[in-house]
Amino acid sequence: MKTLLASFVLWWLLAAAPVPASADDQFKVLVVAVPNRYHHDYTVVAKPRLEQMARQHGFGLDWAWNTAPFDADLSGFDAIVLLNTPGDELRGAQRAALEGFVRAGGGVVAVHRALIFNPPGDWPWFERMIGRAFRIHPMVQTALVRVEDASFPAAFALPSRWIWSDEWYEFGPPLVDGLRTVLSVDERSYDPGRIWPGQVARGMGADHPVAWYHAFDGGRVFVTALGHPPAAYDDADYLAHLYGGIWWAATGRGIDGDAGATDAGD
Structure with a gap:
């Protein structure tokens, strides 16, 4: 029993430890995962899976449970992953830090809850x-x-054609030009009106994007609305989807033409 307990403690310590960066890392990523009311239990699964991803693909990864990294120098990172962390978690100079990071050519990956900003209009740059x-x-x-x-x-x-279970976020029209849709959901395959009493959802119709990317203000931005269920981070297809976005956001590689350019100002 003691041996089993010691093994568990060792596993927990290893899982909790950050993946150290090395000179051999091809790029470095900051993952910001601030727990909130509806998104907290996913972190138990997501953290070890993303750290395993970093080891597998040879990139450096720092994990933050709060927004403190935005009070420091972000120039050592190639991409920032806002993992269920919306922009309203950032305040004052932290917002300016993210803007400066993107304008310097940095990449951003926004996942699920990161797409919801409250109150709307409080930080127009982030919403764009x-x-x-x-x-x-x-x-x-x-x-x-x-x-x-x-x-x-x-x-x-x-x-x-991919079968997936998630919260199917609905969106307004594009806020900027140049958004390129990667994935969409077929509303005929689920009930857009299945919602809690007192709320109304009607769907978006035939054009319902759930993942997209664009060049923005000097940097690269990949957005995926997928990723609500904690079990998603145990799914190989979802992790491959996520890593593809991280790789492009950090390096600009993997696509042809000018879609990966970082000199466009939105």
């Missing part, structure tokens, strides 16, 4: 960086996801 404004979502349901851009790294490992 995300590219679309969140409206509402129905209950978690299984649906058919379609690959709209198979040439983007976040879709490389996915089938053209």
Whole structure:
């Protein structure tokens, strides 16, 4: 029993320890995962999986449970992953730090809850960086996801038609030009109106994006609305989707043409 307990403690310590950066790392990523009311239990699964991803693919990864890194120098990172961490968690100079990071050519990956900003209009730059404004979502349901851009790294490992279960966020019209849809959801495959009493969701119709990317203000931004269920971070397809976006955001590689350019100002 003592041996089993000691093994568990050792595993926990290893899982909790950050992945150290080394001179051999191809790039370095900061993951910011601030727990909130509806998104906290995912971190238990996500942290060891993303650290395993970093070891597998040879990149450096720092993990933060709060926004303190935005009070320090961000120039050592190539990409920042806002993992269920919305922009309203950042205040004052922290917001200016993120803007400066992007304008210097840095990449941002916004995942699920990071797409919701409250109150709307309080930080227009962040909302334009995300590219679309969140409206509402129905209950978690299984649906058919379609690959709209198979040439983007976040879709490389996915089938053209993918069965996935999630919160199907609804959005307003694009806030900037140049958004390129990677994945969409087929609303015929789930019930957009299945929602809690007192709320109304109607869906978006035939054009319902759930992942996209764009060049923004000197940097690169990949956005995925997927990632609500904690079990998502145990799913190989979802992790491949996420890593494809991280790789592109950090390096600009993996796509042809000018879609990965970082000199566009939105």
